[in-house]
Amino acid sequence: MLRKLLIAFGIFEIAMPQPVIDACERIGLENAEEAQLRPQALWGARLEGALFVWVLARRESGATIANRLLALAGIALVLVPEPLVELSQRLVYENVDELEPKPWVNPAARLLGVLYLTVAALSTIGSDESEAESARN
Template sequence: MLRKLLIAFGIFEVGMPQPVIDACERIGLENPEEAQLRPQALWGARLEGMLFVWLLARRESGSRIANNLLAVAGIVLVVLPQPIIEFSQTLVYENTDDLELKPWVKPAARLLGALYLTVVYLSTTGDENSDEQSSETKTEAVTID
């Protein structure tokens, strides 16, 4: 179920990145109306969504490189969010000096890191329902013979 929700979120982020960015700005900025997005910001959000969908839809056959990169990003966000927050702001916004962060940006960044780690975990494990169905199918095949 969680896998399907994250895939749906990834598809939404690929198709409509602006509402996702707007929501993140409302969550993290005291003055979101002053934020001036760089042109590549929408593509960065789309890339994140594509990565989620690709890793989660492929399950255990996902890319080890992409999994490892997302895992490293997730761990860094959980353990040491401030440098990543600053770096991402310079990538996304043209006027980082004008933006005021809300006090819960660090906890929100840590939650994002946990989300990344969840995507990595889910992408490396098979879906429980399909595993159960697969074992039932194998059992039926054995009993039929």
């Protein structure tokens, strides 16, 4: 069930990245209305959604480069979110120096890291059908 929900989120993020970015801005910025996205920001969000769909929708288990990169990013976000938050803001926004992060932006980034780790872990389990068969045997 969680796998299907995360695949649906990935598809939504591919199709409509702006609402996802807007929600993240409301969560992480005091002055979200002043944020000036770089043109490639929407494509970055779409790439994240595509990565979620790719690693979760595969019908084979086992670690791929995509799984490992997602897990590595998740571990880094959980352990040291601050430099990654700063880097991502520099990549996404044109006016980084004018933005005011909310106090909980680093804990929120840690939660994003947990999400990445969850996606990576779910992708190594295999399909939902194989899980159900394993439980029956």
